[in-house]
Amino acid sequence: MKTALFFLLGVLVVTVAVVQMFALKRDREAAQNYPPTGQLIDVDGVTVHVEQMGEGPDLVLLHGASGSTRDFSFAFADRLKxxxxxxxxxRxxxxxxEQIDPAHKQAWSTAHASPHDQARLLKAATDKVGVSNPIIVGHSFGGIVGYAWALExxxxxxxxxxxGVANPWPGDLGWTYRLNGSAWGGALAVPILSAFVPQTYIETTLESIFEPQSAPEGxxxxxxxxxxxxxxxxxxNARQVNWLRPYVVEMSARYGDITVPVEIVHGDADTIVPLEVHSAKVPGQIKGANVTVLxxxxxxxxxxxxxxxxxxxDRVARRAGLR
Incomplete structure (x- = not known):
């Protein structure tokens, strides 16, 4: 009995070691192939990646879940600079x-940065690089961080x-977020996914994000x-998304405090952040908010x-007197 137990324990240890080895290899390859494109600045001990381009009134772009500055730098930012x-x-x-708090870095944890935490950090980062009176643009999860910025x-x-995420949604977000956003899932399931997820899964996920359209070539x-x-x-990402809803409930009750110009662009075929659940309600919550439905x-x-x-x-810029 003891021999079998030690054997199983040995197999488990080897399996964990192999998974972590492959995950580490992928971590290193990602860092090598996709290095920072901007500058890394220190904000109260937290490293923040900031990229700037162009001249004129300040415009800050906040990416969505699972994203980075590379989403906006693909083509969109060039059209504004x-x-x-x-x-x-x-984010x-x-x-x-980096993560804001050491607790957020722990594998066996659900600690995470709230939208308000993120807005405070990123606002401090923009202050450091000379941003003044900016227009904030937030896509998807970046949207709720933008609402937090406007409230803060x-x-x-x-x-x-x-x-952008704006209002509480019915139900949950699915088993993958529940799993990866949990303490044990973050410690055990995430390394397996990181180590072995195939390219076909990445491509299928990308297709689902863009549906019913297709991702641009390249x-x-x-x-x-x-x-x-x-x-x-x-x-x-899993923790921020999985534990987001209570923050949205609290924030959406305070949207009436937002007094700056608000413009919203949202497709009616969006199944990831549905228009009717999120943006369609905002004009009734924020005076003067305008929704453009695509x-x-x-x-x-x-x-x-x-x-x-x-x-x-550009409409926000005109409404704010920047144009």
């Missing part, structure tokens, strides 16, 4: 920005939500999905309908 100073930021635990601070010109190579598959990024468009308007998103940014 002729008339805005564009600042791209990696905590994603891309090249009054020195912004306005806010643009692009398919997007997958540029965006660096491998960065999001690093163990610490998988944990950060018929037949999915979750990635900044790539499929960039002109509509840019028009919303």
């Amino acid at each position: 002729d008339r805005y100073r564009v600042t791209l930021l990696d 905590p635990g994603l891309g090249w920005t 601070f009054d020195d912004l010109a306005g806010f643009v939500s692009v398919a 997007y997958l190579d540029h965006v660096g999905a491998a960065l999001s598959l690093r163990r610490h990024s998988l944990r950060a 018929p037949g468009i999915g979750h990635m308007p900044q790539h499929t309908n960039p002109d509509d998103v840019i028009a919303a940014i």
